[in-house]
Amino acid sequence: MAKKSKKNIVLMQGNEAIARGAIAAGVNFFAGYPITPSTEVAEILSIELPKNGGKFIQMEDEIASISAIIGGSLAGAKVMTATSGPGFSLMQEGIGYAKITETPCVVVNVMRGGPSTGLPTKPSQSDIMQTRWGSHGDSPAIVLYPNSVLESYELSIRAVNLAEKYRTCVILLSDEVLGHMREAIEIPEIDESKIIKRIKPNTPPEWYKHYPENPKYISPVASIGEGYRFHVTGLTHDSFGFPTNRADEAEIMNDRLKKKITHHLDDLIQVEDYMMDDAKIAVFAAGITSRAAKEAVRNSRAKRHKVGMFRPLTIWPFPEQMIRDKFKDVKAVIVPELAEGQLLGELKRVLRKTNIKFYPIQKTNGELITPDDISEAIKEVRK
Amino acid sequence: MKIPQKRVHKFLRHGKKFPHVWCPGCSNGIVLGAIIRAVDELGYEKDDMAMVSGIGCSSRMPVYVDFNTLHTLHGRALAYATGVKMVKPEMNVCVVTGDGDSTAIGGNHLIHAARRNIDLTVIVINNNIYGMTGGQYSPTTPTGDFATTTPYGNIDPVFDICKLAEGAGATFVARTTAYHVVEAQSIIKQAFEHKGFSIVEIVSACPVIYGKLNKKGDAPAMMRDMKERAIPVKAFEKLTPEQVGNKYSRGILVNIKKPEYTAEYTKLMDSLQPQKGDK
């Protein structure tokens, strides 16, 4: 457990920061199943939730865990579960259900090496595409990925906020190193006004639509037991929530799932741009790998090389426009990732109309990419 | 036991959702009626009722009732219901599920919900087949019977749903049939009143698929079969193995008291509150 000093500076682990962020955001129901390297999130919440008026339950598997939090959310709670690789795979059907039923929830995925049981105690970034395409059907995603303990805390709060605001399943990524490393952080004061609460309907129950049409695609939502007696189904449904086979109604539903994200890109997308303004060479990195990238860029800049780093904190929706703008004068981009080209592929898609050259650095053996690996690549590119 | 039609209507989304999807002769509607009458007799408010189901013909039930309704994923109803009950323990949470939904894909959730003794009322509509997908065999399709995936006869042994639930720790277990609808209504009522995990298996007829594949005759013939084979539990216990044959027991099989899960969690939360005078 974190030790407090006078200035509210604590030595905290990444997973603990996620758990504490959840409490700060008002999470009051967590259901989970243990799996390395995410287990600390569950352990800490099993201690803290019942002390803070919340509830924790260890379910029989990850399918049950995601199901239970969706049920809890529909009953009005702010909810979270946490898992890793194999458990994340098991949750996919439930994630799709949360999205089609527009039920707020947060799934934390602390990435470990794969495929399958893979490397349970080693970091990886190979679930990037699964967070976007893992569940069958087209289901747009909101996915956040911090790169420090402090950011794990902040993005945990943000993930809960976005889930509540956009009525969807938000995925918070971490990785084995980020989840387990400890850093001294000053816990930010919680500004209650920044904690998003679900907007409640003020229509009489007879008029209530669980999925009303709305130009902003964000609408008030009632919970089970509040007198609204709405219906929820994973089948394609009409604005009341009842199943439909009608093409026009199916279109309206799918359109809303998509547009509630594409209409709010400014609110959803966060990036870090480090020394990109005059950069000719860019390093594009996320999560733990961006720490090494930043150091390599800093070292290069000390030698007056025009190198910068671009880091998405929001992985999905992918910051396409920002990348296109920032990469206007870039000649080459180095893409280090603990995966076999998942970020690279997306970046290539976004920059396909440019002449930018791509230099991948990919490791899937459980080791991190080091600042030296990236510096070496910068040297190669400059040749 | 009989209640006027109008009172049944009060519980239905009759203006919106009928006609229903079920085939003529299907038992699902009989079970729906029994549940509604039980709720009416208990005087439960519709707002305090949640009906949660999985996927299957039987699991289509929630759409027709004017409760808080949740049609979830195949096999997962109990896990969703667990979340609802944890967050709103004051609600009456009823789970409606098929034999495949509850004992095949959802078997893990069934045994663990029973083990926790969480206060859910589970109605298993056991029609011995996967109805919705057109007649594949389920864990309760009798050995030797035909399904679209047992074209040579089923070699799988069957689950006894009630024994399974009892073994897993359910504190209220009962079996009845769609033919014994008055008994069903009374048992469902007791299941609702029971504090803890209650499960009622209702032997049901799927005449259109299971009945046809196994030459069981029409719906009335299948109801007669229930009438003849389902024996009240007291009488059943006195039967010799030869007399048992293909008969099965009906009535309340288990009814015991044990600590209920959400109540235990509330106690735990209370115990963690700082006591007055604590620093």
Ligand SMILES: Cc1ncc(C[n+]2csc(CCOP(=O)(O)OP(=O)(O)O)c2C)c(N)n1
């Ligand atoms: C994960 C998943 N697998 C398979 C299906 C297809 N499926 C839908 S209903 C069903 C079986 C339903 O049988 P049962 O639970 O006995 O209910 P019944 O239809 O007989 O009432 C199956 C296999 C599905 N919807 N989801």
Ligand code: SF4
């Ligand atoms: S297929 Fe069988 S279970 Fe399904 S509605 Fe028809 S009769 Fe009922």
